[in-house]
Amino acid sequence: MTIEQQLFEGETIRLGPIDYEKDPAVESRWTHDLSYLRMVGRDLARPLSPAQVKKKYEAIEKGMEERNLIYYTIRRKEDNELLGFIRLDWIEWTHGAASLKMAIGNLSERGKGYGSQVLRLFLCYAFDELNLYRLTATLSEDNPRGVSFFKKFGFVEEVRRRKALLRDGQTYDLLMLGLLKHEWRRE
Amino acid sequence: MSRQLFRGNLVRLAAVEPEEMSKAMPRWNLDTEYYRMLDSAPPLLWSEKKVKEWIDKDLDKDPAQDLFFSIRTLADDRLIGFMSLFDYSGHTGDALVGIGLGEREYWSKGYGTDAMRVMLDYVFNELNLRRLTLIVFEHNPRGIRSYQKAGFVLEGRVRGAMQRDGRRWDWFWMGILREEWARMQPGE
Numbered sequence: 001m002t003i004e005q006q007l008f009e010g011e012t013i014r015l016g017p018i019d020y021e022k023d024p025a026v027e028s029r030w031t032h033d034l035s036y037l038r039m040v041g042r043d044l045a046r047p048l049s050p051a052q053v054k055k056k057y058e059a060i061e062k063g064m065e066e067r068n069l070i071y072y073t074i075r076r077k078e079d080n081e082l083l084g085f086i087r088l089d090w091i092e093w094t095h096g097a098a099s100l101k102m103a104i105g106n107l108s109e110r111g112k113g114y115g116s117q118v119l120r121l122f123l124c125y126a127f128d129e130l131n132l133y134r135l136t137a138t139l140s141e142d143n144p145r146g147v148s149f150f151k152k153f154g155f156v157e158e159v160r161r162r163k164a165l166l167r168d169g170q171t172y173d174l175l176m177l178g179l180l181k182h183e184w185r186r187e
Numbered sequence: 188m189s190r191q192l193f194r195g196n197l198v199r200l201a202a203v204e205p206e207e208m209s210k211a212m213p214r215w216n217l218d219t220e221y222y223r224m225l226d227s228a229p230p231l232l233w234s235e236k237k238v239k240e241w242i243d244k245d246l247d248k249d250p251a252q253d254l255f256f257s258i259r260t261l262a263d264d265r266l267i268g269f270m271s272l273f274d275y276s277g278h279t280g281d282a283l284v285g286i287g288l289g290e291r292e293y294w295s296k297g298y299g300t301d302a303m304r305v306m307l308d309y310v311f312n313e314l315n316l317r318r319l320t321l322i323v324f325e326h327n328p329r330g331i332r333s334y335q336k337a338g339f340v341l342e343g344r345v346r347g348a349m350q351r352d353g354r355r356w357d358w359f360w361m362g363i364l365r366e367e368w369a370r371m372q373p374g375e
Contacts, residue, residue, distance in 0.1 A: 044277065095348060095349045160343055162342060164279065165279065176360070
């Protein structure tokens with residue numbers, strides 16, 4: 001018996017490691033877009049220079065080495081262009097739990113179905129290869145597209161951190177969506 | 188104005204003395220019931236030396252990244268536990284609080300709830316946060332009741348977040364908003 005499954009190859013995208021030569025300039029550009037930063041997380045929004053992005057990558061790979069997180073870039077197969085990233089944080093190996101985050105950085109590349117390909121692939125990796133029991137994705141309530149995207153794969157709302165976000169003078173709830181391995185909809 | 192910010196009815200929050208705390212913590216950690224309420228990671232037993240190194244390093248940070256307090260009884264100034272505040276300085280107006288009562292004879296007598304009330308006063312009247320968050324495990328109903336008494340509301344359960352003793356356990360996320368806390372204050 002053999003295993004032929006490719007973990008990192010989708011139809012038009014692939015997951016891969018960081019490219020220290022090319023990626024910092026691309027991601028630096030993304031960080032100048034406030035809507036990108038706000039979608040990606042709750043961290044203080046600030047633009048990063050390519051050198052700062054490179055430092056961040058080094059910290060990420062150190063975290064991977066220490067088995068605290070997993071980070072992959074998302075690339076278009078056709079021209080190898082960097083489209084975004086997907087990562088696991090807060091990995092509790094003992095309990096098989098982790099926090100999931102993904103983003104397509106280039107605004108004009110959104111809505112082309114890359115995200116679904118990526119998540120389909122990555123859930124196989126998380127559940128069939130890492131043997132995790134559950135995943136958590138945290139999103140703002142003002143990102144309904146993101147919420148319905150995750151729900152498509154079986155994620156359900158578990159926690160609503162009331163008014164945990166304050167942006168432009170308005171508060172928003174932070175939603176935590178959970179997916180258990182046996183609820184995963186492979187499609 | 189002789190207002191006491193760090194004093195409750197049973198306990199006060201005080202500075203951490205590295206010598207004292209690094210002797211207490213390894214002893215508390217031997218109590219598995221305590222340790223498992225405190226941390227999702229499997230218990231690891233560390234020497235006083237190692238624990239003191241961590242405490243020293245943590246207290247050396249200026250400005251402090253996390254705020255770390257000891258909990259002392261008012262009656263006899265005994266060290267009975269600690270409290271930590273994580274991510275308190277961000278732009279979000281939210282922070283995560285953690286509490287550990289290492290001395291078992293002080294469980295279920297209102298000491299933890301009193302310490303949490305002191306923390307809420309500090310968080311809302313001094314740090315000016317908008318809300319406060321905590322995580323408590325399903326197998327700690329005493330903790331959940333105490334936090335509810337202090338005003339925290341259950342905001343959801345992360346299902347099966349932990350595997351222990353042959354079954355899965357949920358994580359309860361609890362939160363309190365500044366306005367909810369204000370309504371609980373006397374004279375409101």
